Amino acid sequence: MKNLFKTTGAALSLALLGGTAFADGHVDAAIKARQSQMQLYAFNLGALGAMAKGAVAYDAEAATAAASNLAAVAMLDQSMLWPAGSDSGAAKTRAKAEMWSNYPDVMAKGKALSDAAVAMQAAAGTDLDSLRGAMGAVGGACGACHKVYREPES
Amino acid sequence: MRRFIVNVTFFGLIGLGIFWFLTRPETLPETALDGLTADATHGKQVFYAAGCAACHTAPEAEAAEMPILSGGQTFPSPFGTFTAPNISSDPVQGIGNWSALDLANAMKHGTSPDGQHYYPAFPYTTYARASLQDIADLHAFLMTLPADATPSQPHVLGFPFNIRLSLGGWKWLFLDDTWVTQAPTPELERGRYLVEALGHCGECHTPRGPLGDTDFGAWLTGAPDPSGKGKVPDITPGALGWPAQELAYYFETGFTPEYDSAGGHMTHVIENLSQLPAEDRDAIAAYLTALP
Numbered sequence: 001m002k003n004l005f006k007t008t009g010a011a012l013s014l015a016l017l018g019g020t021a022f023a024d025g026h027v028d029a030a031i032k033a034r035q036s037q038m039q040l041y042a043f044n045l046g047a048l049g050a051m052a053k054g055a056v057a058y059d060a061e062a063a064t065a066a067a068s069n070l071a072a073v074a075m076l077d078q079s080m081l082w083p084a085g086s087d088s089g090a091a092k093t094r095a096k097a098e099m100w101s102n103y104p105d106v107m108a109k110g111k112a113l114s115d116a117a118v119a120m121q122a123a124a125g126t127d128l129d130s131l132r133g134a135m136g137a138v139g140g141a142c143g144a145c146h147k148v149y150r151e152p153e154s
Numbered sequence: 155m156r157r158f159i160v161n162v163t164f165f166g167l168i169g170l171g172i173f174w175f176l177t178r179p180e181t182l183p184e185t186a187l188d189g190l191t192a193d194a195t196h197g198k199q200v201f202y203a204a205g206c207a208a209c210h211t212a213p214e215a216e217a218a219e220m221p222i223l224s225g226g227q228t229f230p231s232p233f234g235t236f237t238a239p240n241i242s243s244d245p246v247q248g249i250g251n252w253s254a255l256d257l258a259n260a261m262k263h264g265t266s267p268d269g270q271h272y273y274p275a276f277p278y279t280t281y282a283r284a285s286l287q288d289i290a291d292l293h294a295f296l297m298t299l300p301a302d303a304t305p306s307q308p309h310v311l312g313f314p315f316n317i318r319l320s321l322g323g324w325k326w327l328f329l330d331d332t333w334v335t336q337a338p339t340p341e342l343e344r345g346r347y348l349v350e351a352l353g354h355c356g357e358c359h360t361p362r363g364p365l366g367d368t369d370f371g372a373w374l375t376g377a378p379d380p381s382g383k384g385k386v387p388d389i390t391p392g393a394l395g396w397p398a399q400e401l402a403y404y405f406e407t408g409f410t411p412e413y414d415s416a417g418g419h420m421t422h423v424i425e426n427l428s429q430l431p432a433e434d435r436d437a438i439a440a441y442l443t444a445l446p
Contacts, residue, residue: 042413049413053403136428139407139415140217143424146417148214152384 027086031093034081037073044069045138048124052135058128067124070138071117078110094151106149113141177322179265187254190290197295200288202429204281204352206296208422209238212304217425223248224302229275231380233366234311236275244301254293261289264325271321273309274328279368282331283351328367335373335445345441348434353427358386358419374445379418390445401439402432 047066050056087097099106116137123134201207210223225240242248249257256267261281264272272278281289314320334350337343349355361369361377376388388394396404400411405427408416416424427435 038414045409045413049403049407049409052407053399135407135409139409139424142415143408143417143421144216146415147419147421150417152379152381152418153387154384 040073063124067121074114074117109145116141180263192290192294194294197291200292202426224304233315237307239306242302254290257293258289277354280354345437398439402435405435
């Protein structure tokens with residue numbers, strides 16, 4: 001199972017890498033790729049959230065699958081996804097330029113998300129209450145970065 | 155001519171006197187809090203519902219169990235930049251030597267212990283509706299938070315907004331502690347109290363007039379972001395369209411129905427709302443979905 005994620009992760013990384021290397025506007029491609037990564041978070045969080053809210057019955061196996069996806073996506077190497085010039089001042093994105101001047105903090109916040117996702121992986125298969133509790137930490141990790149590094153919606 | 159000058163002076167002085175009287179910094183009677191017993195544990199709930207830490211923690215502070223309210227966050231506005239002061243329990247730089255009545259005068263009338271007007275960047279326009287019991291409880295809780303000796307920084311405002319006396323006129327025109335909406339059920343009443351008296355949602359989510367006054371006719375219909383970039387969303391049901399359950403979940407976790415997350419200053423709001431009892435989050439959601 002773990003190997004499958006590694007392979008998927010590697011394949012995704014390669015796909016993204018290939019995408020960025022051959023695209024005309026590598027900045028646009030990188031923005032598209034990282035937004036797609038956000039979509040993958042959202043999709044898997046949606047599966048977990050539906051159970052947390054009680055909209056869907058709790059299913060340990062489905063929850064574990066979604067949480068494992070979340071953790072795999074959180075651990076992707078993102079070094080190619082944030083090229084210079086892909087901030088809100090220069091491109092069509094809400095990523096603030098401060099991200100590039102506060103690199104260690106951005107990395108720490110990224111690490112906090114993967115930690116929260118790993119904790120979710122353990123919680124999701126345990127029971128519904130554990131899943132519910134772990135959602136708050138994941139939301140907090142998402143928000144910590146969006147708090148300082150994302151422009152308001154226009 | 156002499157008579158004319160005498161008349162102008164006479165009526166001018168009377169006018170100034172009336173203006174001074176109408177716009178003097180108001181305070182509660184000395185006995186306003188008599189008979190109330192402060193409960194710091196409940197004060198903690200008031201603290202989270204009123205969102206004090208959202209503005210009064212240091213600019214880069216992480217959410218904490220016992221926040222340090224040392225101030226320093228800046229708030230740009232068309233009138234200049236406001237800086238949140240130190241309201242930690244430090245007796246010199248913070249509010250450690252304030253009585254509960256001092257806090258009540260600040261929150262309900264925007265009047266400082268030495269009788270000055272506060273700028274409405276401090277949302278006393280909302281807190282004016284808070285109950286005295288809640289304020290007494292909040293005071294007791296604030297005194298349990300850590301002291302910090304960071305001095306408060308001055309606001310940077312242009313003329314004539316830098317003249318505090320002019321705020322008397324502003325308050326006389328705009329400080330209004332009546333409810334904005336009707337609340338026909340106990341849950342809606344609780345939601346209204348949380349939104350209109352403590353949570354101060356309307357301070358950012360409602361547009362303002364040219365003098366910075368809340369446009370109650372456009373209650374919670376969104377406004378330009380005060381930073382000058384982007385906007386604060388319209389959160390009336392017609393525009394937002396989130397069911398109550400989705401709103402309550404957003405307040406708990408920061409996740410939107412699409413599983414995007416809260417960003418910017420709203421993350422502070424989530425940090426606070428997530429600490430409230432679930433019934434309170436449900437009440438705010440009920441209030442919002444019942445808006446016209």
